[in-house]
Amino acid sequence: MNALLYISVILIWGTTWFAIYLQQGVVAVTVSIFYRFLLASLLMMVVLLIARRLRKLALKDHIYCVAQGCCVFAFNFYCFYHAAAYISSGLESVIFSMSVLFNAFNGMLFFRQKMSPALIPASILGLVGIVTLFWHDLSANHVAPELLKGIGLSMLGTYGFSLGNMISTRHKKHGLDVVSTNTYAMGYGAAVMALLSLAQGASFAIEWTSAYVGSLVYLAVFGSVLGFGMYFSLVGRIGASQAAYSTLLFPLVALTVSTFYEGYQWHTNAVIGLGLILLGNLVMFYRPRWLSEWKKTKPALS
Template sequence: MNTLLYLAVVLIWGTTWLAIGLQQGPVAPTVSIFYRFALAAGLMMLGLALSGRLKALAARDHLWCLAQGFCVFGFNFYCFYHAAAYLSTGMEAVLFSMAVLYNAANGVLFFRQPLEGRLLAAALLGMAGICSLFWPELRAAQWSPELLKGIGLCLLGTYGFSLGNLISARHQRLGLDLLSTNGYAMSYGALLMGALALAQGLPFNLDPRPAYLGALLYLAVVGSVLGFWAYFRLVGRVGASRAAYSTLLFPLVALALSTFFEGYQWHPKGVLGLALILAGNLVMFPAVLARLKPWLGLGARA
């Protein structure tokens, strides 16, 4: 089950970066975020209500859902949608990979969780792989104020996402229904983004292009409803630190799409980066390595 959830998160969120890029245009980022989570929350809450699965929460739990909505479905995406004006979606995916380190640090800071040596080794391998994978792009980018602003926004947004992970873990430790807490949190996030757009005087226009509307529908249903359910379910099963390791594979999915649709050219450092990231996954999930040992000739010999 954990493997299926992990793969679902990687494949779903690895493709959402391209969809976010398709939403750049005449609609303000804040309004696009509002549309995305208003649609996602509406579908989720309606489905839960009709199926009788929407659970009531205590006032204290609603406050935590409000905080989760702000961190994950508001602040996080506000930063990344605005950073798209300064960075490529591939570089955004790279910076989002910092979630694995943020989650580990926050686990130590807030829950006094021990920092596992396996997690640290896997994180170092993964981050080294990400740097190698995108080194040509990083070298080509000039360290302009716009680039620094984009990097800063991505790092802030990733930390907001990490804090939201801890709140979801709190919900699940208390036995709260995952779908219900996600639905309420998305609703609060949409309301916050709508209120911010109104405060900024932004028009609630809609881009009629099929690319924008298709991306909106994909981000709301697949990226938000299904993606966040799978991810937060994984957080509840394996912990925020291990679940966040999936973020190190997002850029690989983005690159696969870029290879197919945009003619991305692989280079030696990219191949090395891919090998390091896969090695980090094997370190992180020893059960996978145990299954591969017979094929690698690493099994016990008589």
């Protein structure tokens, strides 16, 4: 069962990036995000109500859910959807894997967690990997501003996602039900995007094509409801650290899809850059068995 959940999470979240690419078109980005998380939050709400698992929250906790919705289910995707117009969806997923490093940094910043000895070498590998990955385009005589926009928006969206993870950590520390807080946060994220759409005068008309509607349903049902549900189930079964290893494989799936459907061109520097980024994430996660055993058995200081 654990293996099935693990593979499912990798395949679903590895392919959502291409679905985001398919959302590009006449519908405003804010409207697409609104419909995605409106549908997802309504489905989650119905499921939790039927299962009698929806938990009530205090007003203060709802305020934090609004902030979480802005970070994880609104403005970060606003960045990702716009970035998809400038770089391939596969490259977006590679940059998103840097959330592991952002989480470690923000954990120190907001919760005063001790800095992992692996943070600095992992960060260096990640940053060098990103430069190497895009070196073919960055070394051109005239660097396209669109490329830099795509990289910058993807990095900004990834950092926003990490901030949302910190709020989720806060929920957990206060004993709140993670599934309930995520459901509320999805709804608040959808509401924020609706307000922004109204402020921009965007049309809420849907593009009734198979590509747009299909990708919207896939993102809402599979990417949001099933994806998050299976991931948190996996966290409960094997632990957060082991479940997080799945982020190492998202980019491989996304880049494979991007190669076949977006015409992504592989270069030597792209292979090296991808390897460095994945290695950086692996360094961040890796804990030698002998070190874990030593921590369990080492004598306490008198």
